[in-house]
Amino acid sequence: MPDNKEQYFDILIAGAGFAGSLTALILHNQGFKVCVVEKGRHPRFAIGESSTPIADMQLRDIAVKYNLPWLHDFSRYGSWQQSHPEIVCGIKRGFSFFKHHPGQDFTTDANHKNELLVAASVDDIQSDTNWMRSDVDAFLVSKVQEAGISYFDLTEIVSAKRNSEWEFNCICPEGAMVIYAGFYIDATGGGFLLEKLTGVKTSSDSFLTDSFTVFSHFHGIARWTEMLKDANIPTADFPYDPDNSALHQILDEGWIWMLRFNDQRTSFGFVLSCKEQSLKGLQTAEIWDAMLAKYPAIKNILKDATLAAEPGKIIQSARLQRKVDRCFGPGWAVLPHTAGFVDPLFSSGIAHSISGIQKLVLNP
Numbered sequence: 574m575p576d577n578k579e580q581y582f583d584i585l586i587a588g589a590g591f592a593g594s595l596t597a598l599i600l601h602n603q604g605f606k607v608c609v610v611e612k613g614r615h616p617r618f619a620i621g622e623s624s625t626p627i628a629d630m631q632l633r634d635i636a637v638k639y640n641l642p643w644l645h646d647f648s649r650y651g652s653w654q655q656s657h658p659e660i661v662c663g664i665k666r667g668f669s670f671f672k673h674h675p676g677q678d679f680t681t682d683a684n685h686k687n688e689l690l691v692a693a694s695v696d697d698i699q700s701d702t703n704w705m706r707s708d709v710d711a712f713l714v715s716k717v718q719e720a721g722i723s724y725f726d727l728t729e730i731v732s733a734k735r736n737s738e739w740e741f742n743c744i745c746p747e748g749a750m751v752i753y754a755g756f757y758i759d760a761t762g763g764g765f766l767l768e769k770l771t772g773v774k775t776s777s778d779s780f781l782t783d784s785f786t787v788f789s790h791f792h793g794i795a796r797w798t799e800m801l802k803d804a805n806i807p808t809a810d811f812p813y814d815p816d817n818s819a820l821h822q823i824l825d826e827g828w829i830w831m832l833r834f835n836d837q838r839t840s841f842g843f844v845l846s847c848k849e850q851s852l853k854g855l856q857t858a859e860i861w862d863a864m865l866a867k868y869p870a871i872k873n874i875l876k877d878a879t880l881a882a883e884p885g886k887i888i889q890s891a892r893l894q895r896k897v898d899r900c901f902g903p904g905w906a907v908l909p910h911t912a913g914f915v916d917p918l919f920s921s922g923i924a925h926s927i928s929g930i931q932k933l934v935l936n937p
């Protein structure tokens with residue numbers, strides 16, 4: 574152990590997304606001396622927002638198992654609103670799908686052709702939620718700090734070596750800093766740091782799925798249910814209002830997610846096939862415009878929409894599919910969002926992350 578015991582930790586967690594922070598809180602409660610290193614500063618924009626019944630069940634589970642009782646409130650819309658109305662979220666009653674055809678307005682029939690609504694909760698109180706990740710992640714970091722866990726933000730791990738323990742060379746706002754730790758958990762949500770520190774590579778080669786996304790947060794996105802009503806499309810027998818769900822518009826080239834929040838912001842993004850010839854060589858704004866030109870009903874949804882301050886622009890991702898060659902090694906392990914990603918359809922990310930955390934920490 575180095576002389577400077579202040580900078581020695583049992584476990585260093587890189588990345589303070591919700592998963593890194595939850596891991597830190599659990600390990601701290603289990604008696605480990607933990608630190609969290611975040612390259613950015615909260616609140617910061619993040620994608621990955623809709624929870625599911627499994628994710629919420631897991632939240633309730635870890636709230637009890639790892640002595641984080643306040644976490645329980647975030648597992649249902651009703652208790653979230655009662656305990657933390659200031660942390661923005663939205664109601665998510667289920668998964669809704671509407672199929673569009675290029676060049677045509679949305680159409681259906683008395684049997685709800687082109688529509689699929691999958692209810693996941695009985696009412697709004699019991700409902701799953703769309704998380705405003707910037708708010709949720711910032712709140713969890715405040716819990717990390719409240720617990721007395723060492724938290725270094727705006728800090729970059731430049732290099733590291735490991736003999737019996739890790740020695741991390743970091744750059745923080747005050748200058749260079751060395752952190753020593755027995756174990757390293759990568760919660761950065763990508764493979765860059767892992768490769769830099771361990772040489773373990775991330776690749777996309779073995780995936781059949783080949784997609785990318787263009788997305789942002791908006792104000793003023795029209796309510797889909799109102800648009801259906803305006804077009805005299807029956808909605809009275811819907812099990813819930815599709816705007817209060819993870820609303821998916823299905824296209825020939827991929828699909829759109831629409832996740833509405835209480836404060837009138839909406840997360841909206843296209844997931845598109847990288848193989849789509851009509852989009853090859855286009856810039857982000859051109860892809861956006863090309864998709865709206867093809868689908869009149871989608872263009873109409875966005876008619877009065879303006880970009881929200883954060884992120885304030887339309888973002889285009891690289892290919893989404895990736896996985897690391899190894900998930901753990903001597904003195905290190907990764908959380909699921911670092912380990913890999915396939916596709917956001919069905920919103921499995923939050924649940925994957927929580928189950929990964931449970932595999933990594935001590936079982937009570």
Ligand SMILES: Cc1cc2nc3c(=O)[nH]c(=O)nc-3n(C[C@H](O)[C@H](O)[C@H](O)COP(=O)(O)OP(=O)(O)OC[C@H]3O[C@@H](n4cnc5c(N)ncnc54)[C@H](O)[C@@H]3O)c2cc1C
Pocket residue numbers: 587588589590591592593610611612613619620621622623624728729730760761762763766786842893908910911917919920921922923924926
């Ligand atoms: C387009 C898209 C849509 C998605 N939609 C959903 C959804 O609806 N529901 C769902 O459950 N999941 C969804 N996901 C998956 C979801 O985003 C992830 O499961 C979730 O973000 C994982 O959280 P995390 O805390 O592990 O990682 P992240 O949210 O990626 O957080 C990583 C943190 O690490 C920090 N960091 C990065 N690099 C470094 C570094 N070198 N050093 C220090 N810190 C670093 C970042 O600043 C960030 O704060 C979606 C994913 C994508 C790509």
